[in-house]
Amino acid sequence: MVDPVRVDVQGLTKTFGQVRAVDDLSFTVEPGQVTGFLGPNGAGKTTTLRMALGLITPDRGGTAFNGVPYTALPEPMRQVGAVLETAFHPARSGRDHLRVYARAAGLPVGRADEVLDQVGLGPAGRRRAGGYSLGMRQRLGLATALLGDPAVLVLDEPANGLDPEGIQWLRGFLRHLSHDQGRTVLVSSHLLSEVEQTVDRVVIVGAGRLVRQGSMAELRAGAGSGDVLVRSPQAAVLAELLRSAGATAVTTDGVPDGLTVSGLTTAEIGARAFTGGVELHELRAHASGLEEVYFRLTAGSEQYAAGPAGKDAA
Incomplete structure (x- = not known):
């Protein structure tokens, strides 16, 4: 078990030119749970995650990990592991990629082999990462986030590119990290059916604002049709x-x-x-399933809304 860490997002606001990407957004992420972070394209999810990790400076508000901003954490990789995008040198092996990150963070280089085994990449660790499939690259990104054995994981679309077996593995792995080890897991995803089977709580945003947060049961009860x-x-x-x-x-x-x-x-x-x-x-x-509830709550907040499908939708 790890020491529990609660993530508090308070009043985050960010404007790019004339666009208010995130608007006074507040929510919490509790330890020992998987929290899904959902919203249409352009809802401000990635901007929010980048602000939480100190990659973008908010106009107002902030994010705290047990009361401490990310930029003030003494050893951030030991406390927060994040995967917002997977970047690597294509000629470098997955193992060497992780060893470089470990050295930069002052971590034992032996952690590279440990996390490769954790994410199921042990046999492929000495292969060039440029030859990895998209799903393998996602696992390598997750391994990078786990290097410091952090109490908090922030993952942006971690199931992208995984095959059905990989998605099933990821579901069980995230629940093991949260439920069995007490970690705080925040997952942004568009795979609503998978989110419904994985998460304990949901935070839904639209047009940069909080639409709803709560447990899956609370979400369904609050948006139920009454039918x-x-x-x-x-x-x-x-x-x-x-x-x-x-x-x-x-x-x-x-x-x-x-x-x-x-x-x-x-x-x-x-x-x-x-x-x-x-x-x-x-x-x-x-x-109501999550997909039905999600579309009901986010209706009208899409950045791009297509017309009806079919032969008469010219």
Whole structure:
């Protein structure tokens, strides 16, 4: 276990020319958890991460790691490991790449072999990094972030280029680092289905501002549709029965005998069906997935919004 480190982002603001890239953004990242950092292209995610790591100076606000800004940390690589982009000399082996970083940070060069094994690159460590696949380069970047055995990991799109097996490995690895070892993990990603299976908490930004933060359960509850899904062989009869009680009941696309009902709870629908003698095969509240919640919360904050797809979308 590592000593827990909490990351506090407070009032970060950054303007480039006439563009407000980040606007009074505040959120927290807790130790022992994986936090997903989500938002459309142009939402300010990368700018936020760069400000947090001292690569860009904010106009206002700041980021603290247990109360200390990154630029004031005595040994930053031992406290915060980051992968914002993977850069390496193509003629240098992955092992030598890591040894250069280790020497520069005052770390034992033996850490290079240790982290190569951690990320599954041990057998390829002596190969030239220029011949690595995109997924292998991502693992090399992660190995670089782990050199100092940091309590905090900040990763920008770490699953980019990984094959399904690699993505599954990354999911388990990040949860091991956070849940089993107590590290603080902040992951920016566009792979919503993968984020949903990996993270404990989510921070969503749009147009440089905080849209929502919280656990996955809190996110779903806060953005829930309130709909109830019902299946019945007497769907038409049930729909009329529920409409007469003031509810909205429409056919559920792709679900035989299915209705999507709003305006009544599951208990109220069940009671109405019972008194009306209607047989039910399924009755449950609609559970929103992360993708549905994400698009609902970020609607209108996209930098680029495409028109409808299809033959009539000329």
